[in-house]
Amino acid sequence: MGLTRREFSRLGALGAMAGFVPDLRASAQGSERKVGYCVIGLGRIADHFMRGVKQGSTSQITGLVSGHRDKAERIAAQYGVPTSSIYSYEDMDRMRENKSIDAVYVALPNSMHAEYTIRSAKAGKHVLCEKPMCVSVSEAREMIAACKEANVKLMIAYRLHYEPTTLKAIKMIQDGLLGKIQAIDSANGFNIAPGEWRSTKKLGGGGPLMDVGIYSLNATRYLTGEEPEKFTAVASTIDRDGRFDTTEENTAWTMRFPSGVLASCNTTYGAAMPGYYKVFGSKGWLEVDSFGYQNLRLRANYTPEGKNSSATTLDETNPEPDPKQFERQADHFTQCILQNKTPKTPGEEGLRDMQHIQSIYRAAGISFD
Amino acid sequence: MGLTRREFSRLGALGAMAGFVPDLRASAQGSERKVGYCVIGLGRIADHFMRGVKQGSTSQITGLVSGHRDKAERIAAQYGVPTSSIYSYEDMDRMRENKSIDAVYVALPNSMHAEYTIRSAKAGKHVLCEKPMCVSVSEAREMIAACKEANVKLMIAYRLHYEPTTLKAIKMIQDGLLGKIQAIDSANGFNIAPGEWRSTKKLGGGGPLMDVGIYSLNATRYLTGEEPEKFTAVASTIDRDGRFDTTEENTAWTMRFPSGVLASCNTTYGAAMPGYYKVFGSKGWLEVDSFGYQNLRLRANYTPEGKNSSATTLDETNPEPDPKQFERQADHFTQCILQNKTPKTPGEEGLRDMQHIQSIYRAAGISFD
Numbered sequence: 050m051g052l053t054r055r056e057f058s059r060l061g062a063l064g065a066m067a068g069f070v071p072d073l074r075a076s077a078q079g080s081e082r083k084v085g086y087c088v089i090g091l092g093r094i095a096d097h098f099m100r101g102v103k104q105g106s107t108s109q110i111t112g113l114v115s116g117h118r119d120k121a122e123r124i125a126a127q128y129g130v131p132t133s134s135i136y137s138y139e140d141m142d143r144m145r146e147n148k149s150i151d152a153v154y155v156a157l158p159n160s161m162h163a164e165y166t167i168r169s170a171k172a173g174k175h176v177l178c179e180k181p182m183c184v185s186v187s188e189a190r191e192m193i194a195a196c197k198e199a200n201v202k203l204m205i206a207y208r209l210h211y212e213p214t215t216l217k218a219i220k221m222i223q224d225g226l227l228g229k230i231q232a233i234d235s236a237n238g239f240n241i242a243p244g245e246w247r248s249t250k251k252l253g254g255g256g257p258l259m260d261v262g263i264y265s266l267n268a269t270r271y272l273t274g275e276e277p278e279k280f281t282a283v284a285s286t287i288d289r290d291g292r293f294d295t296t297e298e299n300t301a302w303t304m305r306f307p308s309g310v311l312a313s314c315n316t317t318y319g320a321a322m323p324g325y326y327k328v329f330g331s332k333g334w335l336e337v338d339s340f341g342y343q344n345l346r347l348r349a350n351y352t353p354e355g356k357n358s359s360a361t362t363l364d365e366t367n368p369e370p371d372p373k374q375f376e377r378q379a380d381h382f383t384q385c386i387l388q389n390k391t392p393k394t395p396g397e398e399g400l401r402d403m404q405h406i407q408s409i410y411r412a413a414g415i416s417f418d
Numbered sequence: 419m420g421l422t423r424r425e426f427s428r429l430g431a432l433g434a435m436a437g438f439v440p441d442l443r444a445s446a447q448g449s450e451r452k453v454g455y456c457v458i459g460l461g462r463i464a465d466h467f468m469r470g471v472k473q474g475s476t477s478q479i480t481g482l483v484s485g486h487r488d489k490a491e492r493i494a495a496q497y498g499v500p501t502s503s504i505y506s507y508e509d510m511d512r513m514r515e516n517k518s519i520d521a522v523y524v525a526l527p528n529s530m531h532a533e534y535t536i537r538s539a540k541a542g543k544h545v546l547c548e549k550p551m552c553v554s555v556s557e558a559r560e561m562i563a564a565c566k567e568a569n570v571k572l573m574i575a576y577r578l579h580y581e582p583t584t585l586k587a588i589k590m591i592q593d594g595l596l597g598k599i600q601a602i603d604s605a606n607g608f609n610i611a612p613g614e615w616r617s618t619k620k621l622g623g624g625g626p627l628m629d630v631g632i633y634s635l636n637a638t639r640y641l642t643g644e645e646p647e648k649f650t651a652v653a654s655t656i657d658r659d660g661r662f663d664t665t666e667e668n669t670a671w672t673m674r675f676p677s678g679v680l681a682s683c684n685t686t687y688g689a690a691m692p693g694y695y696k697v698f699g700s701k702g703w704l705e706v707d708s709f710g711y712q713n714l715r716l717r718a719n720y721t722p723e724g725k726n727s728s729a730t731t732l733d734e735t736n737p738e739p740d741p742k743q744f745e746r747q748a749d750h751f752t753q754c755i756l757q758n759k760t761p762k763t764p765g766e767e768g769l770r771d772m773q774h775i776q777s778i779y780r781a782a783g784i785s786f787d
Contacts, residue, residue, distance in 0.1 A: 231656060231668050231689035236603050236682070240700050281650030281671075281781070285678035287600060288700075299600050301672040301680035302650075309654035311670035313605070315682040320600035320698035321719070329689035331609050331657075350690070412650070 084383040087112030087134070087150040087174065089141070089165050090157035091120055094179060097342060098154055099128060101375025107383045111149040114141045114165075141165075145172040151386060154206075154379075155179055158252040159259055163188035170199040177382050179206045181263050181406070182399030184254025185418035189403045193396040204382045204392035205399035207267060211377040214345035214367040218328070218337050219271055226351050226361075227330030230308075233272060234329075235265035236315040237340050238299075238322030243292055248318050250295035255417065256284070258300045258406055261324070262316030264340040266405055268326045269304060269312040277304035277312070277405055282413035288319050302409045333360070342371035453752040456481030456503070456519045456543065458510070458534050459526035460489055463548060466711060467523055468497060470744025476752045480518040483510045483534075510534075514541040520755060523575075523748075524548055527621040528628055532557035539568040546751050548575045550632050550775070551768030553623025554787035558772045562765040573751045573761035574768035576636060580746040583714035583736040587697070587706050588640055595720050595730075596699025599677075602641060603698075604634035605684040606709055607668075607691030610661060617661050617687050624786065625653070625665035627775055630693070631685030633709040635774055637695045638673060638681040646673035646681070646774055651782035657688050671778045702729070711740035 086108055088095050102108045112134040115121040121135045134147060144150050152175035155165050163183040166176045176196060182189050182205050196203035209215045222230060238261050246252035247260050258266075270276065282302035286293045298319045304312040315322070324340035333351020349363040385392045410417035455477055457464050471477045481503040484490040490504045503516060513519050521544035524534050532552040535545045545565060551558050551574050565572035578584045591599060607630050615621035616629050627635075639645065651671035655662045667688045673681040684691070693709035702720020718732040754761045779786035 229656060229688070231686045232605070232607070232670065232684045232691065234603060234605050234682070234684050236601070236696070236698070238601070238698065279652055281652055283648055283650055283672050283674045283680055285674055285680055287598060287678035299678065299680045301601065301674075301682040303652045303670040303672055303682070305652045305654055305670075309656035309668065311652055311654055311668045311684060311686075313603070313670040313672070313682045313684040315601045315603050315680060315698075317600045317680075317698060319598070320700055321703050322601065322698040323703065327605070329605070329607065329684075329686060329691040331689055334690050334692065 083107055083109040084151045084386055085109055085111030085149045086177070086379070087114060087136075087144055087147075087153045089114040089153050089155050089169070090161075091115045091117070091124060092156060095154070095156040097372045098156065098375045098379065099124070101372035102379045103128065104372065105376040105380055108379045112136065112144060112147060114138060114153075142168055142172050144174065150174060152177060152382065158246045159254045160184045160252050163192050166192045166203070167195040170195045170201050170203070173199060173201065175202040175382070175386050177204045177206055177379070178399070180267075180399060180402070181254065181259050182396065182403055184259070186400070186403045186407050187418060189396065189400040193400060196396060202382070202385055202392060203396040204385065205394050205396060206378060207394040207398065208374045208378045209264075209268075209340065210271065210394050211381050212345060212367065212374050213369070214337060214347050214365075215271070218335055218347055221335060221349065222272060222328060222330070223274070226332065226349075226353065227328060227335060228332030228351070230273065230310050230328060230330045232310065232329045233269050233312040233326060234314070235268055235312065235326035236322050237261045237264045237324035238315070238317035238320060240320055241292060241318040243290070248292050248296055253296060255406070255410065256293070256296035256298065256300060257316040257318040258409060261318075262300060262314065263402055263406065264324055265314040265316065265326065266409070267402055268340070269306075269314070270401070272326065272328055273306050273308065273310050275306040275308060275310070276401060277306050277408075279305040280405070280408040280412040282409045284413040284415060292318070297413075297415065300409065300413060302412065304405075335363075342374055343367070343369065452476055452478040453520045453755055454478055454480030454518045455546070455748070456483060456505075456513055456516075456522045458483040458522050458524050458538070459530075460484045460486070460493060461525060464523070464525040466741045467525065467744045467748065468493070470741035471748045472497065473741065474745040474749050477748045481505065481513060481516060483507060511537055511541050513538075513543065519543060521546060521751065527615045528623045529553045529621050532561050535561045535572070536564040539564045539570050539572070542568060542570065544571040544751070544755050546573045546575055546748070547768070549636075549768060549771070550623065550628050551765065551772055553628070555769070555772045555776050556787060558765065558769040562769060565765060571751070571754055571761060572765040573754065574763050574765065575747060576763040576767065577743045577747045578633075578637075578709065579640065579763050580750050581714060581736065581743050582738070583706060583716050583734075584640070587704055587716055590704060590718065591641060591697060591699070592643070595701065595718075595722065596697060596704060597701030597720070599642065599679050599697060599699045601679065601698045602638050602681040602695060603683070604637050604681065604695035605691050606630045606633045606693035607684070607686035607689060609689055610687040612659070612661055617665055619664035622665065624775070624779065625662070625667065625669060626685040626687040627669045627778060630687075631669060631683065632771055632775065633693055634683040634685065634695065635778070636771055637709070638675075638683070639770070641695065641697055642675050642677065642679050644675040644677060644679070645770060646675050646777075648674040649774070649777040649781040651778045653782040653784060661687070666782075666784065669778065669782060671781065673774075704732075711743055712736070712738065
């Protein structure tokens with residue numbers, strides 16, 4: 050059906066390698082045309098995503114959902130999206146009929162993720178949803194169930210799971226270069242401007258833990274390969290200037306993992322807090338600076354062969370400029386759609402973070418559903 | 419009385435500046451000869467201290483207490499200490515009669531600090547005691563009471579309170595360069611060798627929190643100028659290799675300060691964990707790498723005048739080599755003795771850390787007196 054033999058073989062080989070049988074129907078769909086994404090919510094991160102898709106070769110922007118028709122038309126022209134594929138929030142369910150749209154990218158405020166994921170699933174579209182997945186554990190379960198029911202894939206946009214520096218850090222740990230891991234430190238935050246939806250309970254679903262602290266939480270999980278089992282936390286609000294009327298400004302927390310690894314984390318919407326993590330092992334340490342869209346820097350110092358061997362040091366920065374992370378992420382979901390694979394960061398990955406966020410909030414004495 | 423008029427005036431001026439009336443008797447004592455220290459315990463840190471004293475101009479080593487006479491005699495020869503000023507742990511109380519000894523430096527394992535501080539005070543000597551001050555809150559109180567009773571000064575050897583990079587970091591915060599502080603991250607630890615007294619409850623008094631975690635705890639206090647009021651903690655032991663039969667291997671903890679500042683900390687005896695702290699404020703951040711004896715590096719990035727001004731960046735390392743920190747510390751206590759001033763890090767500073775360590779241990783579910 051338009052797949053060249055070579056393309057077909059490649060897809061088959063990839064599928065077999067990963068232990069999956071390629072879905073011929075899906076593969077056929079994705080053959081001559083690229084996998085089409087409809088972007089729901091045209092804010093800052095959507096811009097990164099669309100540019101990432103555009104610079105890649107496997108996906109394309111084929112629909113837009115926005116409350117601002119003018120803005121949507123401008124962007125549609127930029128990405129070659131027909132005006133007939135521009136939807137409002139009210140009529141987006143009509144995209145069911147739009148064959149050029151295979152998947153949606155949900156880039157709305159957190160509290161809207163569940164509704165638009167579920168509506169998209171019901172419209173028969175695969176869903177790539179930004180993190181945090183939603184604003185409660187029950188919503189996360191509903192999203193997973195809805196996608197399962199509709200037989201569409203659900204991936205949470207944990208872009209760093211597809212980023213080479215991050216993957217290298219994980220591999221170094223898995224390969225035992227740092228010895229036995231004992232502890233992880235991580236923080237991520239920024240000084241939020243007044244009026245941002247992120248610092249409202251209604252749209253953000255919580256404070257900085259939801260949008261930026263989640264990077265530290267998720268990092269401790271991909272670095273250890275374990276799920277935290279004990280949580281302690283404290284929260285505070287220092288600035289009484291209207292930004293934090295419905296959420297906390299700061300949260301510090303600790304987590305204990307089954308192996309005994311301890312993590313100590315911090316997040317804020319009130320201070321310049323460049324993202325980082327440090328991993329401490331019996332043979333050495335590594336540190337990655339920034340959870341940002343580019344320039345992730347990995348430094349490490351470890352002594353491979355006991356005390357008498359000399360230390361290995363590492364200091365390297367991923368040179369790929371933004372929006373490469375978004376390109377990689379879209380490519381992954383596209384391959385999952387084409388090959389009928391489960392994404393590396395499925396809904397269940399987002400659900401786990403929501404469960405842990407709930408545990409952290411409860412430890413801090415803050416209610417969270 | 420041997421003080422030149424110029425020296426006297428200088429001391430008087432310093433005393434007046436600090437709001438203290440110089441103690442003429444003490445000043446007179448310290449005039450022609452340097453203030454004399456008897457070092458109790460001749461381990462690694464004592465070596466740094468003695469070299470620090472030697473390179474300074476205000477103090478000298480005038481006595482030694484050791485269980486190893488040979489070692490003590492070798493060191494005595496090195497520092498010009500008469501063999502008559504070498505004591506054993508049993509007969510050290512005789513130093514009361516030794517006029518060349520003004521003060522002692524207690525550099526023993528933690529659990530011995532209280533006994534030897536109190537015995538030294540009873541022998542009429544001022545006491546400079548290593549941190550942690552002791553191994554329980556009640557011991558700390560007894561040490562303070564004993565020194566008060568004996569009318570001798572007690573200083574805890576928090577050497578970083580006298581270290582220029584640390585003082586600069588504190589001043590930058592106090593001057594408001596980082597804006598309103600929201601959060602602090604800190605960690606400190608190392609992978610301890612088998613057989614070290616530090617990882618035994620009997621001599622260390624606890625796990626890594628006692629000897630290395632205390633740096634992070636103390637840093638959060640000198641950086642904020644506040645006392646933490648809420649604590650959460652988790653502890654774990656991963657390595658079952660005999661090193662941690664009586665104490666925990668790892669502790670992660672959070673603290674909330676009255677202003678709302680949150681601290682997130684980690685300590686270990688099982689991993690390479692270079693000491694550091696990061697301070698996050700509304701206008702920027704600073705970071706100091708290492709709690710070590712030299713090469714403290716201060717980096718900072720802050721935007722002084724709101725969003726439209728450009729960021730100021732800082733990256734500087736204190737060039738003073740070891741044992742300069744020990745020289746500065748000894749000089750401070752010597753000046754306190756000469757001028758009858760209260761040390762900047764008196765017994766009460768150590769007591770506060772013991773109280774907070776107790777709070778952290780209790781939060782982790784570990785009993786601590």
